[in-house]
Amino acid sequence: xxxxxxxxxxxxxxxxxxxxxxxxxxxxxxxxxxxxxxxxxxxxxxxxxxxxxxxxxxxxxxxxxxxxxxxxxxxxxxxxxxxxxxxxxxxxxxxxxxxxxxxxxxxxxxxxxxxxxxxxxxxxxxxxxxxxxxxxxxxxxxxxxxxxxxxxxxxxxxxxxxxxxxxxxxxxxxxxxxxxxxxxxxxxxxxxxxxxxxxxxxxxxxxxxxxxxxxxxxxxxxxxxxxxxxxxxxxxxxxxxxxxxxxxxxxxxxxxxxxxxxxxxxxxxxxxxxxxxxxxxxxxxxxxxxxxxxxxxxxxxxxxxxxxxxxxxxxxxxxxxxxxxxxxxxxxxxxxxxxxxxxxxxxxxxxxxxxxxxxxxxxxxxxxxxxxxxxxxxxxxxxxxxxxxxxxxxxxxxxxxxxxxxxxxxxxxxxxxxxxxxxxxx
Amino acid sequence: xxxxxxxxxxxxxxxxxxxxxxxxxxxxxxxxxxxxxxxxxxxxxxxxxxxxxxxxxxxxxxxxxxxxxxxxxxxxxxxxxxxxxxxxxxxxxxxxxxxxxxxxxxxxxxxxxxxxxxxxxxxxxxxxxxxxxxxxxxxxxxxxxxxxxxxxxxxxxxxxxxxxxxxxxxxxxxxxxxxxxxxxxxxxxxxxxxxxxxxxxxxxxxxxxxxxxxxxxxxxxxxxxxxxxxxxxxxxxxxxxxxxxxxxxxxxxxxxxxxxxxxxxxxxxxxxxxxxxxxxxxxxxxxxxxxxxxxxxxxxxxxxxxxxxxxxxxx
Numbered sequence: 153x154x155x156x157x158x159x160x161x162x163x164x165x166x167x168x169x170x171x172x173x174x175x176x177x178x179x180x181x182x183x184x185x186x187x188x189x190x191x192x193x194x195x196x197x198x199x200x201x202x203x204x205x206x207x208x209x210x211x212x213x214x215x216x217x218x219x220x221x222x223x224x225x226x227x228x229x230x231x232x233x234x235x236x237x238x239x240x241x242x243x244x245x246x247x248x249x250x251x252x253x254x255x256x257x258x259x260x261x262x263x264x265x266x267x268x269x270x271x272x273x274x275x276x277x278x279x280x281x282x283x284x285x286x287x288x289x290x291x292x293x294x295x296x297x298x299x300x301x302x303x304x305x306x307x308x309x310x311x312x313x314x315x316x317x318x319x320x321x322x323x324x325x326x327x328x329x330x331x332x333x334x335x336x337x338x339x340x341x342x343x344x345x346x347x348x349x350x351x352x353x354x355x356x357x358x359x360x361x362x363x364x365x366x367x368x369x370x371x372x373x374x375x376x377x378x379x380x381x382x383x384x385x386x387x388x389x390x391x392x393x394x395x396x397x398x399x400x401x402x403x404x405x406x407x408x409x410x411x412x413x414x415x416x417x418x419x420x421x422x423x424x425x426x427x428x429x430x431x432x433x434x435x436x437x438x439x440x441x442x443x444x445x446x447x448x449x450x451x452x453x454x455x456x457x458x459x460x461x462x463x464x465x466x467x468x469x470x471x472x473x474x475x476x477x478x479x480x481x482x483x484x485x486x487x488x489x490x491x492x493x494x495x496x497x498x499x500x501x502x503x504x505x506x507x508x509x510x511x512x513x514x515x516x517x518x519x520x521x522x523x524x525x526x527x528x529x530x531x532x533x534x535x536x537x538x539x540x541x542x543x544x545x546x547x548x549x550x551x552x553x554x555x556x557x558x559x560x561x562x563x564x565x566x567x568x569x570x571x572x573x574x575x576x577x578x
Numbered sequence: 579x580x581x582x583x584x585x586x587x588x589x590x591x592x593x594x595x596x597x598x599x600x601x602x603x604x605x606x607x608x609x610x611x612x613x614x615x616x617x618x619x620x621x622x623x624x625x626x627x628x629x630x631x632x633x634x635x636x637x638x639x640x641x642x643x644x645x646x647x648x649x650x651x652x653x654x655x656x657x658x659x660x661x662x663x664x665x666x667x668x669x670x671x672x673x674x675x676x677x678x679x680x681x682x683x684x685x686x687x688x689x690x691x692x693x694x695x696x697x698x699x700x701x702x703x704x705x706x707x708x709x710x711x712x713x714x715x716x717x718x719x720x721x722x723x724x725x726x727x728x729x730x731x732x733x734x735x736x737x738x739x740x741x742x743x744x745x746x747x748x749x750x751x752x753x754x755x756x757x758x759x760x761x762x763x764x765x766x767x768x769x770x771x772x773x774x775x776x777x778x779x780x781x782x783x784x785x786x787x788x789x790x791x792x793x794x795x796x797x798x799x800x801x802x803x804x805x806x807x808x809x810x811x812x813x814x815x816x817x818x819x820x821x822x823x824x825x826x827x828x829x830x831x832x833x834x835x836x837x838x839x840x841x842x843x844x845x846x847x848x849x850x851x852x853x854x855x856x857x858x859x860x861x862x863x864x865x866x867x868x869x870x871x872x873x874x875x876x877x878x879x880x881x882x883x884x885x886x887x888x889x890x891x892x893x
Contacts, residue, residue: 282818288816288818289815289816289817289818289821290818290819290820290821291821292821292822292824292825293821293825294821294825294828294829295821295822295824295825295828315817315818316817316818319777319817319818319819320818322776322777323775323776323777323819323820323821325776326775326776326793327793327829
């Protein structure tokens with residue numbers, strides 16, 4: 153079977169391509185890219201007129217939490233996948249902090265098998281770095297990697313014992329495994345619930361100081377330098393952290409950084425009257441910091457953007473701000489958050505797409521995330537200018553704790569393809 | 579080669595480590611040990627060169643095997659032997675060691691065989707006593723008689739040591755056996771390759787004489803003449819040195835399949851006690867390429883030779 157999508161604005165951040173043309177999909181892969189073509193490929197069994205919509209690689213999201221197994225009332229792999237394809241996310245890495253924790257080969261296989269039978273999107277399990285995420289004993293990094301775990305992380309509970317982290321990094325390095333770590337010194341974070349500073353003080357909320365991220369990052373980076381481990385610093389939120397990363401890179405460390413899409417969109421003032429949907433960690437920072445991070449993204453100092461999708465049901469959020477859970481649903485709004493930076497001026501369309509397509513693909517070694525012959529035909533057709541109102545009752549996640557609720561956004565996915573098959577049509 | 583051929587005398591007062599020995603010292607010990615081994619096999623009684631001498635086994639760490647081996651060796655040479663398994667007390671270790679040494683020294687033994695959990699323990703003791711001290715294992719530093727018995731076992735099976743490719747796999751970082759055996763084999767011209775998970779592979783092993791250090795066991799095994807597996811201390815799973823026993827076995831366990839990467843006539847060694855199914859498959863441990871029981875046999879012979887050289891006059 154073959155499909156030709158023509159009359160499309162082809163966007164490939166990997167090569168910088170931005171031209172009208174057609175692509176031919178055969179056997180789930182891109183078999184031809186014809187620039188300038190405004191009609192279908194000859195001999196294609198099916199054809200689709202894109203009417204000038206943007207055709208880009210499907211999004212690759214390196215950080216998604218679901219509730220499966222153990223908290224299916226929050227989200228399952230199936231509901232996360234449903235939300236993902238509606239948001240243009242075709243590949244997602246799911247975090248190991250479930251119940252039970254994904255710290256064992258059988259559980260890695262469980263996620264892969266469940267995903268195959270219940271989810272439309274491609275789902276890649278991340279393995280726990282330590283058994284039970286307790287931070288005490290190293291999990292079976294080698295065996296889980298062999299079973300398909302793409303990276304290893306302690307999730308939202310970064311290792312506090314640097315000695316154990318060092319050994320885990322040393323071991324991971326020798327097996328070629330990637331470690332993702334949240335730079336977050338827990339003693340400094342303390343009981344903080346939002347960005348530390350004047351606004352937190354005025355609101356009477358405990359602040360999370362930026363030093364918590366800096367000190368966590370400095371530790372992780374130095375250990376990455378000495379052990380040779382490939383490190384992904386998970387959700388950085390301040391420019392100072394990026395300076396530390398640059399320094400480590402100059403020392404030869406193999407380090408990548410990610411940022412949560414929502415922290416490019418919101419600042420701490422969006423918490424307003426204690427909106428718990430805006431309670432995330434790392435917290436929304438001040439406006440200057442947000443703008444600095446956008447500039448860093450444009451300069452390529454941040455490697456990937458993640459949704460940091462963290463579904464939390466009402467019982468976890470309808471609480472006083474200090475008591476509510478951290479986390480925001482993000483799968484359906486990541487693209488719009490990035491496109492807002494295009495409409496507001498700072499980023500080009502390709503600059504907005506690269507950190508959520510080809511760059512995360514390269515970080516964990518996936519063949520998709522690009523418009524290239526022989527690459528998997530994971531594609532999205534989107535209208536970059538289409539206005540829409542984000543209303544949580546219309547979100548497809550099982551938990552709809554979105555800080556974008558009530559926001560007017562611009563740019564929507566119209567169709568999503570995985571392996572050439574249409575898995576979502578608006 | 580006879581002693582007369584190179585006008586050699588063994589000049590050392592103690593045996594604290596392989597470090598500091600000359601290749602000729604090692605060859606000399608091995609030659610004598612080999613004579614003892616052959617004599618024992620032929621059912622001959624050794625000359626009582628240690629008759630009237632007192633050998634004290636002072637073991638601050640439990641080890642039935644090594645202590646028995648020294649005891650048998652000393653008895654075969656006619657010595658009076660006292661074995662003192664000194665349980666680790668809550669007293670500060672350094673203090674205990676020195677106090678015990680002074681007390682024993684006052685009783686005028688001829689040889690002290692000491693095992694202690696602290697690296698440098700044997701050296702410390704040797705400074706405080708007037709008799710010969712044999713290090714039977716000090717912390718993660720050295721275990722020289724093990725290095726010698728491994729070398730002798732290899733020499734007997736392969737007819738030489740020089741030019742052999744020896745792979746030592748296991749917890750190199752915490753192994754005194756690896757340190758002693760690597761140095762002994764290197765001094766006699768073998769090419770020693772160390773293999774361990776990166777968390778158990780210290781840096782600087784080239785200063786021990788190792789030709790390489792790697793975490794890729796399969797590659798290391800190619801063309802090996804000797805494969806020596808080390809015991810994995812199961813407490814390494816605590817403190818995150820290693821994920822699990824099964825993952826260790828998957829990448830570092832010696833299986834039939836893996837062994838086929840080595841030379842067809844490769845021999846398999848293990849200092850014991852073994853964790854079957856963790857670092858070595860039972861079929862290999864008990865198989866025809868295993869020389870593990872011969873290692874135990876050579877252990878007694880080497881200790882006879884060392885006791886003879888240190889306390890029985892200088893042959």
